[in-house]
Amino acid sequence: MNYDIRLVIADDHEIFLDGLSLMLSRQEHIALVGQASDGRELIEIVAKEKPDVVMTDIKMPYMDGISATRQIIRTDPDTRIIALSMFDEEDQIVEMLEAGAKGYLLKNADKQEILEAITSVYEDGTYYCKTTSSKLASMIARSKFNPYRKKEQVAFTEREQEIIQLICQQLTAQQIGDRIFLSKRTVEGYRTRILEKMNVRNTAGVVMYALKHNLIREEDLML
Structure with a gap:
């Protein structure tokens, strides 16, 4: 790939966020331009950095991923959003997709699947978790x-x-x-x-x- 995918990620669990950030920052075709720990911060970073792709947790303090997704898509419909979820969040996954997300991943997804999901939504596709x-x-x-x-x-x-x-x-x-x-x-x-x-x-x-x-x-x- 000869392009950089501008990416922002959001999660309120610091260890998970740091680990994901470290892995993604090492990918040649991805430019990690921002990290957020809640929905409000995510909206601010997206407005400033104009990322191509956003990966966000569903359950976060102050503003959850569903509300943040609605607001981001309302402001910039071309932003591609991937929901990060747990096994027991099926209702919330559906809400995220209806709010404007292009796909979803379980938080235990491996590196290859995470990169595949990012590439897929960046290329205007959708991505459904393998499991x-x-x-x-x-x-x-x-x-x-x-x-x-x-x-x-x-x-x-x-x-x-x-x-x-x-x-x-x-x-x-x-x-x-x-x-x-x-x-x-x-x-x-x-x-x-x-x-x-x-x-x-x-x-x-x-x-x-x-x-x-x-x-x-x-x-x-x-x-």
């Missing part, structure tokens, strides 16, 4: 959050639709190939094209896209 539960996927599917509303409708072949359904059932490329009599490599090629068409990064993204576009039913989920 998204079927319950959360269903909640998001029923929510007002719909990042695909203004995008051109994508057409999928019958074979692609078949593979989408099998991906959503958590089958591996080998298992899908065995099921529909294709080689693992051929299935992987289909999967790559499907992700590109959907502009998503992982299985959770495929599931969310498929739910929003009625390519699968909620009862078929096996996340």
Whole structure:
């Protein structure tokens, strides 16, 4: 990458914030331009630094991440926001997405997934945590959050639709190939094209896209 992603992060847990900041500051394509420990401070830093991407905790003192996200998006709709959450914050994750966030990560996400999420939202995509539960996927599917509303409708072949359904059932490329009599490599090629068409990064993204576009039913989920 030949560009710097201007990034601001916010979390009220100092040890977590310092650790995340240290890791991100070492990435050549990321310019860490600010840190905040609460929602009010986050809004001030974003207004001053004009970051491309914001990563923010949901629960913070003085002003939470949901309220801060609403205000940031109201002022600058082009700011890409990623919610940082705990396992038991499903309702708040949905609220964050409805407030304008482009994706979410659990706080135990590894380095690779964190960087992947930042890159994805920076490139005007969305990012759904790899460990998204079927319950959360269903909640998001029923929510007002719909990042695909203004995008051109994508057409999928019958074979692609078949593979989408099998991906959503958590089958591996080998298992899908065995099921529909294709080689693992051929299935992987289909999967790559499907992700590109959907502009998503992982299985959770495929599931969310498929739910929003009625390519699968909620009862078929096996996340």
